Amino acid sequence: EAQVTQNPRYLITVTGKKLTVTCSQNMNHEYMSWYRQDPGLGLRQIYYSMNVEVTDKGDVPEGYKVSRKEKRNFPLILESPSPNQTSLYFCASSLLTVDLQNTEAFFGQGTRLTVV
Amino acid sequence: AQSVTQPDIHITVSEGASLELRCNYSYGATPYLFWYVQSPGQGLQLLLKYFSGDTLVQGIKGFEAEFKRSQSSFNLRKPSVHWSDAAEYFCAVAPTGTASKLTFGTGTRLQVTL
Numbered sequence: 547e548a549q550v551t552q553n554p555r556y557l558i559t560v561t562g563k564k565l566t567v568t569c570s571q572n573m574n575h576e577y578m579s580w581y582r583q584d585p586g587l588g589l590r591q592i593y594y595s596m597n598v599e600v601t602d603k604g605d606v607p608e609g610y611k612v613s614r615k616e617k618r619n620f621p622l623i624l625e626s627p628s629p630n631q632t633s634l635y636f637c638a639s640s641l642l643t644v645d646l647q648n649t650e651a652f653f654g655q656g657t658r659l660t661v662v
Numbered sequence: 663a664q665s666v667t668q669p670d671i672h673i674t675v676s677e678g679a680s681l682e683l684r685c686n687y688s689y690g691a692t693p694y695l696f697w698y699v700q701s702p703g704q705g706l707q708l709l710l711k712y713f714s715g716d717t718l719v720q721g722i723k724g725f726e727a728e729f730k731r732s733q734s735s736f737n738l739r740k741p742s743v744h745w746s747d748a749a750e751y752f753c754a755v756a757p758t759g760t761a762s763k764l765t766f767g768t769g770t771r772l773q774v775t776l
Contacts, residue, residue: 550705577762586671588752588768589706596762636705640762649694649713651764653705 548573552637552654559627559661567622567657569637575652576642578620579604580612582633583656589636595620596642627661634658664689664755668767675743676775683738683770685727685753694756695736696764697727701749709751712736723747748774 550571559565571578579594581604591604595614609631611623620639624631635658640651665688675681687693694713698706710721717729727738736753753767 579762581766586768588668589764589766591763591765594763638706638764642762650708650711651696651762653698653707655705656703 548652550637550639550652550654552635552657555655555657557657557659559659561628561661562626565624565627565659567624567635567637567659569620569622569654570618571620571637571639571652572618573639573641573652574617575639576617578614578637578639579651580610580620580622581636581638582606582631583636584633592622592635624659627659629661632659632661664693664757664765666753666755666765666767668751668753668770670770671768672771672773674773674775677745678742681738681740681743681747681772683751683753683772685736685738685767686734687736687753687755688734689755689757691758692731693758695727695729696754696756697721697725697736697738698752698754698766699723699749700752700769706752709738743772743774745774745776748772 553568580592581589583589590606593612595601637654638651667686696711697709712719712729750769750771752769754764
């Protein structure tokens with residue numbers, strides 16, 4: 547089954563304690579990205595990657611890091627989490643293609659992070 | 663830069679009534695447009711997408727959307743709403759040529775009364 551898998555689904559942590567949220571896709575997609583969802587703000591892109599070892603900032607990158615060492619994995623790293631990073635996080639992947647029929651972003655189930 | 667506006671934060675309709683969710687976009691060229699649905703506790707599921715051609719697009723679950731270039735709109739419609747349609751709906755835009763760099767609207771939460 548084609549899917550994007552995030553772990554963990556729920557996480558409560560304390561300010562300053564480094565954490566990693568994993569994301570893995572099994573569709574051989576080149577493009578992967580992270581979004582955060584906040585009430586009244588919709589989804590905002592944090593970072594994206596167009597292929598292995600190619601990453602770039604999205605709209606709200608401050609306080610986050612990513613890496614893309616393998617095509618299937620795109621972990622999100624919070625080196626020193628703060629309460630304003632409490633949010634719902636989504637990983638997404640898609641093909642970089644001109645085939646419009648296959649142009650679609652697939653999303654993970656989400657990770658609800660609380661930083662106290 | 664591209665942007666999306668969903669003017670309605672919350673909409674309530676009765677089961678069986680028709681539905682229209684509004685979406686306006688800002689983009690210099692013809693964008694790629696999407697509607698996603700997020701059920702409680704779930705990820706986002708694609709309802710439909712528009713790239714070019716016929717301006718009326720059919721999607722899953724009985725939804726359709728109409729692209730109106732003159733109004734920069736891409737409104738989502740359903741003739742008869744079911745209680746299971748209660749969810750949050752997001753309109754999104756991507757630059758021509760890719761569906762990857764999505765910009766989302768703030769979402770519309772749909773409540774369905776029985």
